[in-house]
Every structure is written in structure tokens, then in C-alpha cells.
Amino acid sequence: xxxxxxxxxxxxxxxxxxxxxxxxxxxxxxxxxxxxxxxxxxxxxxxxxxxxxxxxxxxxxxxxxxxxxxxxxxxxxxxxxxxxxxxxxxxxxxxxxxxxxxxxxxxxxxxxxxxxxxxxxxxxxxxxxxxxxxxxxxxxxxxxxxxxxxxxxxxxxxxxxxxxxxxxxxxxxxxxxxxxxxxxxxxxxxxxxxxxxxxxxxxxxxxxxxxxxxxxxxxxxxxxxxxxxxxxxxxxxxxxxxxxxx
Amino acid sequence: xxxxxxxxxxxxxxxxxxxxxxxxxxxxxxxxxxxxxxxxxxxxxxxxxxxxxxxxxxxxxxxxxxxxxxxxxxxxxxxxxxxxxxxxxxxxxxxxxxxxxxxxxxxxxxxxxxxxxxxxxxxxxxxxxxxxxxxxxxxxxxxxxxxxxxxxxxxxxxxxxxxxxxxxxxxxxxxxxxxxxxxxxxxxxxxxxxxxxxxxxxxxxxxxxxxxxxxxxxxxxxxxxxxxxxxxxxxxxxxxxxxxxxxxxxxxxxxxxxxxxxxxxxxxxxxxxxxxxxxxxxxxxxxxxxxxxxxxxxxxxxxxxxxxxxxxxxxxxxxxxxxxxxxxxxxxxxxxxxxxxxxxxxxxxxxxxxxxxxxxxxxxxxxxxxxxxxxxxxxxxxxxxxxxxxxxxxxxxxxxxxxxxxxxxxxxxxxxxxxxxxxxxxxxxxxxxxxxxxxxxxxxxxxxxxxxxxxxxxxxxxxxxxxxxxxxxxxxxxxxxxxxxxxxxxxxxxxxx
Numbered sequence: 001x002x003x004x005x006x007x008x009x010x011x012x013x014x015x016x017x018x019x020x021x022x023x024x025x026x027x028x029x030x031x032x033x034x035x036x037x038x039x040x041x042x043x044x045x046x047x048x049x050x051x052x053x054x055x056x057x058x059x060x061x062x063x064x065x066x067x068x069x070x071x072x073x074x075x076x077x078x079x080x081x082x083x084x085x086x087x088x089x090x091x092x093x094x095x096x097x098x099x100x101x102x103x104x105x106x107x108x109x110x111x112x113x114x115x116x117x118x119x120x121x122x123x124x125x126x127x128x129x130x131x132x133x134x135x136x137x138x139x140x141x142x143x144x145x146x147x148x149x150x151x152x153x154x155x156x157x158x159x160x161x162x163x164x165x166x167x168x169x170x171x172x173x174x175x176x177x178x179x180x181x182x183x184x185x186x187x188x189x190x191x192x193x194x195x196x197x198x199x200x201x202x203x204x205x206x207x208x209x210x211x212x213x214x215x216x217x218x219x220x221x222x223x224x225x226x227x228x229x230x231x232x233x234x235x236x237x238x239x240x241x242x243x244x245x246x
Numbered sequence: 247x248x249x250x251x252x253x254x255x256x257x258x259x260x261x262x263x264x265x266x267x268x269x270x271x272x273x274x275x276x277x278x279x280x281x282x283x284x285x286x287x288x289x290x291x292x293x294x295x296x297x298x299x300x301x302x303x304x305x306x307x308x309x310x311x312x313x314x315x316x317x318x319x320x321x322x323x324x325x326x327x328x329x330x331x332x333x334x335x336x337x338x339x340x341x342x343x344x345x346x347x348x349x350x351x352x353x354x355x356x357x358x359x360x361x362x363x364x365x366x367x368x369x370x371x372x373x374x375x376x377x378x379x380x381x382x383x384x385x386x387x388x389x390x391x392x393x394x395x396x397x398x399x400x401x402x403x404x405x406x407x408x409x410x411x412x413x414x415x416x417x418x419x420x421x422x423x424x425x426x427x428x429x430x431x432x433x434x435x436x437x438x439x440x441x442x443x444x445x446x447x448x449x450x451x452x453x454x455x456x457x458x459x460x461x462x463x464x465x466x467x468x469x470x471x472x473x474x475x476x477x478x479x480x481x482x483x484x485x486x487x488x489x490x491x492x493x494x495x496x497x498x499x500x501x502x503x504x505x506x507x508x509x510x511x512x513x514x515x516x517x518x519x520x521x522x523x524x525x526x527x528x529x530x531x532x533x534x535x536x537x538x539x540x541x542x543x544x545x546x547x548x549x550x551x552x553x554x555x556x557x558x559x560x561x562x563x564x565x566x567x568x569x570x571x572x573x574x575x576x577x578x579x580x581x582x583x584x585x586x587x588x589x590x591x592x593x594x595x596x597x598x599x600x601x602x603x604x605x606x607x608x609x610x611x612x613x614x615x616x617x618x619x620x621x622x623x624x625x626x627x628x629x630x631x632x633x634x635x636x637x638x639x640x641x642x643x644x645x646x647x648x649x650x651x652x653x654x655x656x657x658x659x660x661x662x663x664x665x666x667x668x669x670x671x672x673x674x675x676x677x678x679x680x681x682x683x684x685x686x687x688x689x690x691x692x693x694x695x696x697x698x699x700x701x702x703x704x705x706x707x708x709x710x711x712x713x714x715x716x717x718x719x720x721x722x723x724x725x726x727x728x729x730x731x732x733x734x735x736x737x738x739x740x741x742x743x
Contacts, residue, residue: 003354008345011501011552015326018560035309035513053526113540116457116491136516136527149541150490150532154483172516176509200473200508202339202535203542206515208527211483215398215414216421216441217285218292224397224445225452226483226530 037177039134039170043238046134047165051234053137057209058222059230066237069162070094073126076160076231082123083107086114086152090145095126095162111152119151124158125227130201131175132168132234139163139232140175141205150205159227161207165238259408259589262380263608266592268615273590282418286410286587289417293578296524297629304520313513315633318569321471321505322559328471328504329550335474339536341546349379352551356381356463356496359547360390363494365461371478371485372396373465374412374572375498375551377594378607381463392463393455395484397448404431410588412595413522413574418587452484462488462543466499467571468514469548472507475535476548479518481528489532495543501550502559502568514571517631521573554607563642567602569632576626576636582619591616598626602639610646617643661706680725687719694718 039046051061064072073095077085086109087096096108109122128146129139139161141147153159169175179200211226222228260266276282301307321328333343346352360368368385370376370392382392382403394403398416402409405427409415416424425439428447437447464485468477476497478485489495505514511533519528537546558564577583577597588596593604593613601616617640626636657663672678693700700716702708710716722730 003351004344004346007347007351007552010347011345011550011556012326012329014552014556015329015501015559018556019323019325033313035306035313035516057529120457133527138527143538143541150486151541154486154490173509173512176512180509201533202473202475203538204531204533205486206527206531207529208525209529211481212529213397213445213482214523215396215401215416215482216419216424216444218289218414218417219441221441221445224449224482224484225395225456225487 033173035173036171037173039174041134041170043165046168046170047234047236047238049170050132050134050137050163050168053134054209054230054232057137057212057230059137059209059232061232061234063234063236066235069233069235072233073160073162076233077106077124077126080124080158080160080229080231082158084122085109085124085126086111086119086122086156087126088145088148088152090148091126091128111148114152116151116155119155122152122156124160125152125156126160126162127153128162129167131178132163133172133175134168134170136172137208138172139207141207142201143203143205150203153205153207154226157223157227158229158231159210160231160233162233162235164235168234259410260592261377261408261589261594263593263604263612266613269590269592269619270615272592273586273619276586276590281420282587283585285418285420287584289414290578290584293414293524297520297575297578298524300520300524300526304516310513310517311631311633314517314571314631315566315569317505317510317513318571318632319566322502322565322568324506325501325504325559328506329501331471332469332474332504333550335471336476336536336548337474339474341474341536341548344547344549346549346551346553348553349551352379352498352549352553353381353384355547355549356498357385357388357390359494359496360385360461363461363545365390365459365494367391367393367455367459368461368463368496369393369395369455369459369488369492370399370462371464371480371488372399372415373463373498374409374594375465375500376463377409379498379551379553381498393452393459395452395456395488396480397445397482397484400448400451401427404428408589409594410596411574411577412572412597412599418589452487456484456487456491460492461494461496462492463496463498464488466497466503466548467518468511469499469504470508470511470533471504473535475508475533477511477531477533479515479528479531481523481530483530486530486532489534490542492543494545495547497546497548499548499550501552501555502570518571518573521575521629521631554609557609558606561606561642563639564602564606566634567599567606567639569634570599570603571632572599573631575629575631576634579625579629581621581623581625591619598636598640599634602634602636602643605643605647610643610650614647614650617641617647665706680723683719683723687721690719 054061062072083105084107088111109118127148130142131140143150210222210228210230211224212220212222213224214220266272336343344355346355366389368390385392394400398414401416401419401424411417421439421441424444425437428444429437432447432451434447437443464478466476467479519525537544555568558567576599580598583597591600593600595603601619605613605616620640622637624637672682693703695701698718700718703711
């Protein structure tokens with residue numbers, strides 16, 4: 001497209017002449033980061049804050065021990081009153097067929113490039129996550145095999161997300177450090193099946209509560225186009241007291 | 247106020263700076279609309295209270311603001327190199343990067359892409375940049391229907407309204423009005439005015455479109471030069487739908503949106519939602535990099551739009567305008583915006599940021615009244631998450647507008663110019679100044695009422711008294727009082743001696 005090529009030259013020339021007088025700034029790598037980077041809470045308090053902030057967004061949160069996880073998942077699925085679920089391909093098999101659970105009849109669609117129409121028929125979705133940020137009650141998906149393609153956490157009306165306590169950091173900068181492997185935070189973390197730590201992710205979705213709007217008279221209404229229900233199971237997998245997030 | 251007579255009172259707001267009447271004229275019908283002002287005041291109070299609470303709990307807020315303005319300044323200083331880096335990385339990841347020097351160029355590129363994709367309908371995430379280039383009417387005229395998906399934008403599109411806020415565009419519409427619009431345009435007979443029911447109606451109305459329309463248009467909150475990624479911040483999930491479901495995605499982004507690094511987001515994302523909607527974090531933020539095989543649109547185009555931005559970059563004082571991350575906090579804080587709402591600004595960018603952005607984007611050819619639509623109270627500067635000194639830019643723009651007006655000989659017929667020249671002569675000579683004070687006291691004495699106030703003045707003076715009272719001049723100036731006082735003490739001293 002010649003229009004675009006001409007414009008490119010023109011814009012870059014204008015920018016060059018506009019910035020000529022200012023000395024080319026050194027790559028300051030974000031300045032000096034005078035704001036809060038590290039969290040101050042213990043692992044237990046960090047997890048509690050994460051749970052509290054999620055609840056403020058109207059998310060349903062339960063906690064469980066690692067050995068109880070499959071039962072906890074089954075209980076959530078059962079309580080949802082839904083039968084048909086979609087799941088990313090990388091989930092542990094135990095999550096999908098809760099052997100200890102007496103009730104059967106859950107229908108699972110494993111997402112191997114399912115068409116949108118099929119995913120639309122699912123009533124719920126079950127995924128893991130890359131990270132949880134306590135301060136803002138945010139769940140971060142990097143869309144690995146445990147978290148799935150973006151579409152599966154979008155069309156179903158109900159999202160059940162499993163967050164391990166060791167995946168929770170306190171501040172947003174701690175999450176970014178975890179991505180870039182700059183902080184001590186990444187050592188000793190047990191993030192399973194996720195995009196390799198130390199790489200800037202190409203796809204990210206930051207989720208803070210169920211979809212919402214305040215467009216009519218600033219009244220917050222839960223659930224517009226994304227999942228109207230966000231349920232979270234926090235798994236207490238950390239050695240209590242040790243800081244996993246750095 | 248002669249402008250009042252030249253323009254008829256308008257019903258439908260005009261948001262094209264080239265056509266819109268000056269601010270005071272556009273503001274008049276809005277000031278008389280008590281319904282609109284009520285809706286506005288309610289919504290602003292809610293956002294302001296929420297923002298204040300969440301900013302207070304953030305003990306490092308000022309450090310975050312400082313970091314954000316530093317990051318943006320660095321990005322603007324290196325803009326050319328960063329855009330080229332973004333282009334290279336985005337292209338490598340499978341995206342197609344286009345450049346548009348102006349609005350017409352951007353519209354043309356978008357239409358060509360849509361024609362190539364063979365679509366007659368496109369879904370849109372709210373983007374102020376597309377409103378800036380007046381994309382929807384252009385596409386409509388070219389046979390492509392642009393379907394807005396943000397709840398507020400649907401309200402405006404179906405209700406044939408215009409946005410009045412950059413974050414909450416239908417801020418001025420209340421639930422009853424929304425109910426009426428939805429019932430009429432969606433053909434729903436029994437619809438309650440409960441926001442929940444109205445939201446549900448919008449969800450059902452759009453669901454099929456999300457699943458079937460093959461192309462989408464979005465804006466961008468941030469571009470990441472380091473990775474070639476694009477970031478969109480939203481609440482409802484309509485953004486994620488548009489970014490994920492269609493085969494073709496077109497993103498329109500101003501060139502100033504670029505950030506150097508991925509982890510610069512750790513600052514921006516902490517500031518944006520708190521400032522914009524008073525939330526710790528907005529429900530959904532999406533980042534994508536070119537095309538991901540098997541996930542989302544397989545054709546991704548991004549248009550980097552200049553449209554006046556590089557001319558702002560060249561101005562020493564004005565450049566900080568380009569730091570703006572479009573949070574809207576300045577309009578919520580502004581005492582002028584609170585009274586008039588957004589439509590008076592005659593542009594898709596209202597409020598204090600609009601007052602400095604619009605005239606500069608128009609390269610001072612239009613919207614010259616906007617820099618004067620401010621009391622210079624500085625509330626906008628205080629809340630701005632990227633520390634744009636809006637009052638400073640307003641003053642600079644006022645000077646530019648005035649300089650422009652004073653270029654020709656016509657200035658000698660301008661009472662304001664003549665008055666100020668006379669004042670200059672007077673204020674620089676004490677004798678003249680004192681004489682003028684005495685003359686003024688006598689002249690204004692005729693207009694001063696018994697309560698000590700002047701309620702109306704003739705001629706140029708009416709410009710002041712039409713909306714404000716003026717205190718009458720006191721019987722004695724400070725100088726006169728002081729001289730009397732020293733004389734008195736001298737006499738006392740003499741008496742005592």
C-alpha cells in the first residue's frame with residue numbers, strides 16, 4: 001500500500017524533526033522504580049488478601065488442601081448445576097474425572113481447536129492460571145496448555161479457576177518480575193505446565209472478577225459479555241510462612 | 247456575547263471541531279438541561295468517591311505518577327525509534343503494520359482491509375481514536391455497517407446520541423432513557439429500567455453478532471515496542487469477544503500509545519483503572535502479539551495514526567499532552583465539565599484534556615475557544631496519573647490563540663487590545679494610576695448599589711456583569727489610608743513631645 005509507505009516516511013520525518021532538539025534518551029529501563037515493588041505480607045496473609053479482593057469483585061472463592069483439590073473441583077461443578085464443561089488440553093486427568101466423586105454425568109469437551117459454536121454450547125470452563133495478584137485480586141492467564149485458548153475462558157458463562165497459593169504474588173510488579181525472571185520470586189515456585197518463566201508472554205489476559213459494566217448510571221452490573229460467574233479454588237500448597245512471591 | 251446571535255441554539259451536539267460552535271455557545275443549551283446536569287452530577291459523584299478511596303489506599307501513588315510520566319516522556323523522546331521497533335516485532339509475529347498521516351488516510355486503509363476481507367459488517371470495541379477520525383459514518387457511507395459493542399456505545403448508537411465522556415460515553419443518559427432506546431430499537435415490549443435487565447438485553451442483542459461477524463475494529467491502550475504487543479483495557483468482555491472471535495482484527499492506534507517495555511505496564515495498569523473507573527483493576531485486560539496460530543484472529547492489521555500528534559510532539563510545553571492515557575480523571579475533577587458535560591467541547595475529547603488536546607490536534611485552526619473553558623483551578627493536574635500540567639498548557643494555548651488574533655491591523659479595533667494597552671501605560675506610571683483610581687471611583691460610583699456591589703455595567707463591562715457581580719470600589723485606597731495614617735502618627739508624636 002503506497003499510501004501507507006508514504007505516510008510512514010512522512011510521519012517518521014515529522015517525528016525526527018520534532019524530537020531532534022531533545023537528546024536521545026538513554027534506555028533507562030523504567031527509571032528507578034521508586035514505587036512499591038516487593039510485597040510485605042506473609043504467604044498466609046497474601047493468600048487471604050487475594051481471596052478478600054476477589055470476593056469484593058463478586059467472585060466465589062473456596063480454599064482447599066492439595067489432596068482435597070479433586071473433591072473441591074467436583075463439589076464446585078456439582079453446585080453450579082451445570083453439566084457440560086470445556087477444558088484446556090493440559091489439565092491433570094484427575095481434575096476432569098473426579099474419581100472420588102459419586103455423581104457422574106459431567107460432560108467434558110477437551111479443547112483441541114473446537115469450533116466456536118461447540119464452545120458456546122458449554123455451560124462452564126475449568127482452567128489453571130499463571131499467577132494471582134493479591135493486591136488487585138487479579139488472575140493472570142498466559143494461555144498455556146493449563147489455561148487454554150482465549151476463547152474457552154470467554155464464551156462459557158461460568159469459569160472455575162484453580163490458583164495455587166504459591167502462584168499468588170502480592171503486587172503487580174512482582175508478577176512482572178516473575179515473567180522476566182528478574183526477581184528472586186521465580187526460584188522455588190511450583191508453576192506447573194505454564195509458559196516457561198523468564199520469557200515475556202505473547203498472549204496475556206488479566207482477569208479481575210466477572211465481566212462487569214457501570215455504563216448505566218455508574219451502577220456496577222456483574223456479567224455482560226464475558227463469563228458472568230467467576231469461581232476460584234485456592235489450593236494451600238505453600239510451606240506456610242515462606243514467601244513464594246519474593 | 248455577539249457569538250450567541252450568530253449560532254442557533256443546537257439540539258444535537260456537534261463533535262466535529264471544524265463545525266462545532268464556540269464553547270460558551272455550545273454550553274448554553276446544556277446548562278439549561280436540568281435532566282442532563284442531574285444525570286451528570288450523579289455519575290461524577292459516584293466515580294469521584296470511588297477513585298478517591300482507592301487512590302488513598304495506594305501509599306505509593308505519587309511515586310507511580312512520577313514513574314508513569316517518566317516512562318511516557320522517555321517514549322515520546324524516542325518515539326521514532328520505538329515505533330520502528332514496534333513495527334519490526336509486530337510484523338515478525340505475523341501482524342501487518344500500516345501508517346496513516348491523517349484521518350482520511352486511516353479511513354482509506356481500514357476500508358481497503360474490510361473490502362479485501364469481503365465483509366459488509368464489522369464489530370467494534372469502544373475506541374475514541376475511531377471517533378476522532380469519524381470512522382463510523384464513513385464506513386456506513388461506503389456500505390459497511392459498524393456495530394458498536396460497548397454498552398454505552400450501543401446506547402448512543404441506537405439512541406442516535408453522541409459521547410460525552412471518554413470512559414463512560416453515555417454518562418449523561420439515565421436508566422429511563424436507556425430503557426426507552428432499547429425497547430424501541432431492539433423491539434422489546436416489556437423491558438424494565440433495572441440496569442440489570444438493560445444489560446441483559448444488550449448481551450442478548452450482541453451475542454449472535456460476536457459469533458458471526460468476521461471482522462472487528464479496536465483501539466489500543468498501549469503498544470509495547472519491546473515485544474510488538476498491543477494492550478486493550480476494558481470491563482465488559484465485549485473487547486475480548488472482538489479481539490478473539492473474528493478472523494480479521496484491525497487496530498487503530500495513535501502513535502503516542504507506544505511504551506518502551508513490557509514491564510512498563512506494571513506502572514500503567516496500576517494507575518489506569520483506579521483513575522478511570524475507581525477500581526483496583528478493570529475486569530479484563532488483553533495483550534496479544536501479532537497472530538497466534540489457533541488462537542484468535544489469523545489476520546491482524548494495525549494502523550499507526552498521526553493526525554496532528556507529531557505537531558504536538560514538536561511543542562515544548564504542549565508535548566506533555568501526548569502522555570495522556572485517556573483515563574478521564576481530569577473531566578471528573580473539573581468544575582467546568584461538571585456543569586456542562588462533554589457535548590459543549592465540540593470534540594470527542596471533552597473536559598480539560600480535550601481543551602488542550604483538541605486545539606492542538608487541529609493545529610490551532612479550530613476549537614480556539616476551548617483553552618478558555620477553564621477556571622485554571624488545577625484540579626485536573628492534581629488527579630492526572632501521568633502528571634500532565636494541564637493549566638500550564640492551557641495558558642500556553644491561550645497565548646497562542648491571542649497572538650494569532652493580534653497579528654493584523656484589526657487589533658486596533660479590538661476594545662480588549664486597546665484596553666490592555668491603556669492599562670499597561672497606566673499601571674507603569676504611579677501618577678496616572680492614582681488619577682485613574684480617582685476617576686474610576688467617580689465613574690463606578692454611578693453603578694454601585696447601596697449594598698456595595700455593582701450588578702450591571704454597560705458596554706464591554708457587561709461581559710463581566712452578565713454572569714457575575716462586581717464589588718464596588720472602596721471609598722479610600724490603601725495608599726490614601728496609609729498616607730493618612732502616617733500623617734496622623736506624626737501629629738501624635740508632635741503632640742506628645
